[in-house]
Amino acid sequence: MTAIELDSLRKQFDDIVALRDVDLTVQSGEVFGLLGPNGAGKSTMIDVVLDYVRPTAGTATVFGLDAQQQTKAVHRRVGVLPDAYHLDGHLSARTHVEFAIESMDADDDSDALLDRVGLGSVTDRLVRGFSKGMEQRLALALALVGEPELLILDEPSTGLDPNGARRMRTIIHEECDRGATVFFSSHILGQVQAVCDRVGILVDGTVVAVDSIGGLQETVGTAETLRITLDSQPGETIESVRQLPDVRNVSVSDGVVSVSCPARQKVAVIDTLRQNATVLDIETREVSLDELFATYTGADG
Numbered sequence: 586m587t588a589i590e591l592d593s594l595r596k597q598f599d600d601i602v603a604l605r606d607v608d609l610t611v612q613s614g615e616v617f618g619l620l621g622p623n624g625a626g627k628s629t630m631i632d633v634v635l636d637y638v639r640p641t642a643g644t645a646t647v648f649g650l651d652a653q654q655q656t657k658a659v660h661r662r663v664g665v666l667p668d669a670y671h672l673d674g675h676l677s678a679r680t681h682v683e684f685a686i687e688s689m690d691a692d693d694d695s696d697a698l699l700d701r702v703g704l705g706s707v708t709d710r711l712v713r714g715f716s717k718g719m720e721q722r723l724a725l726a727l728a729l730v731g732e733p734e735l736l737i738l739d740e741p742s743t744g745l746d747p748n749g750a751r752r753m754r755t756i757i758h759e760e761c762d763r764g765a766t767v768f769f770s771s772h773i774l775g776q777v778q779a780v781c782d783r784v785g786i787l788v789d790g791t792v793v794a795v796d797s798i799g800g801l802q803e804t805v806g807t808a809e810t811l812r813i814t815l816d817s818q819p820g821e822t823i824e825s826v827r828q829l830p831d832v833r834n835v836s837v838s839d840g841v842v843s844v845s846c847p848a849r850q851k852v853a854v855i856d857t858l859r860q861n862a863t864v865l866d867i868e869t870r871e872v873s874l875d876e877l878f879a880t881y882t883g884a885d886g
């Protein structure tokens with residue numbers, strides 16, 4: 586089943602095109618991360634799915650329901666951590682969650698939910714004294730009310746400390762395990778890498794790539810950087826390495842050869858170098874999502 590389907594979705598604010606004819610499918614049960622630089626259109630995409638803004642053209646559906654025509658039915662199935670949310674400073678964390686439970690006719694335990702997001706010791710405190718990270722945790726608790734089939738989280742790690750970010754990852758895994766679909770936007774590439782089944786990269790309103798992390802690495806063709814230490818200079822074998830398919834960024838410094846290549850080419854690279862020298866050490870490093878992101882967005886890194 587499809588959780589979210591965007592079909593030729595376009596959103597224009599006067600002369601700014603925030604989304605350019607986007608096609609995207611998120612399958613039910615997957616954790617999908619939407620990555621993109623500032624202003625790429627991530628929040629606009631989420632806002633259209635939730636009918637907070639109307640698309641200029643195209644359609645968005647959630648579990649087959651039209652986001653613009655069947656908005657209430659969509660909202661009943663979705664838990665949202667929005668980009669901007671309003672909390673009432675005069676109310677406690679528990680009261681916020683209790684209101685949400687009541688308004689959704691859900692049967693969650695407010696204290697258990699607050700405990701889950703790490704606010705178990707401040708349930709009775711008024712929200713006006715909360716830090717940004719505490720507000721974010723409360724907003725996440727509100728999104729979890731009613732065990733939604735789809736969680737939409739816009740930059741969920743904003744303001745969270747490392748413990749909070751880890752807790753967020755655990756919650757995303759738990760939600761996925763109980764069968765929910767999770768769709769979230771992020772700049773924090775490590776977070777996406779840790780939890781996502783698939784990643785979409787949005788640049789200037791266009792989805793430039795959708796794949797698993799491994800698939801993206803294969804596409805870029807530099808899945809790993811190899812550093813091979815030799816007992817002597819490689820001589821002409823270095824040219825042979827440069828000729829190997831999908832091998833890039835070949836350099837030599839002090840008997841250490843650096844090469845970027847897909848995992849399947851590692852053995853060929855090492856075998857070639859061994860024709861002229863003895864291999865003393867091999868280090869490999871996976872290309873991080875930061876590097877992938879830079880490749881797709883044309884940034885320097």
Ligand SMILES: Nc1ncnc2c1ncn2[C@@H]1O[C@H](COP(=O)(O)OP(=O)(O)OP(=O)(O)O)[C@@H](O)[C@H]1O
Binds near residue numbers: 598601602625630
């Ligand atoms: N209400 C609006 N009126 C005019 N322009 C808007 C409006 N909302 C968004 N935009 C523009 O649309 C583009 C996409 O913005 P959007 O907020 O969706 O990006 P984003 O990827 O979520 O960025 P960020 O990571 O900075 O939150 C930007 O150029 C932004 O200025």
